[in-house]
Amino acid sequence: MPNVEIAIGAGRSPEQLRTLLREVHLAVLRSVDTAPESVRVLIREVPRDQWATGDVTLAERDAQKQAEEQS
Numbered sequence: 001m002p003n004v005e006i007a008i009g010a011g012r013s014p015e016q017l018r019t020l021l022r023e024v025h026l027a028v029l030r031s032v033d034t035a036p037e038s039v040r041v042l043i044r045e046v047p048r049d050q051w052a053t054g055d056v057t058l059a060e061r062d063a064q065k066q067a068e069e070q071s
Helices: 014-031 058-070
Strands: 003-009 040-046
Touching: 003 014, 014 040
Parallel strands: 003 040
Antiparallel strands: none
């Protein structure tokens, strides 16, 4: 029973998330011999101010990008 968990920064539309669920589901079916009903895909949306890479949060990166675009 394949279980796939995806952590992603919050902010995607419901349509984008649904597409992600579908595409991951299909990728699992193409990759392993399993029944479609046994594939489980979980998306965890993480608030952008609670996810950091290199000590910079996604929210801070968003603000930096927005400031650069306005310059």
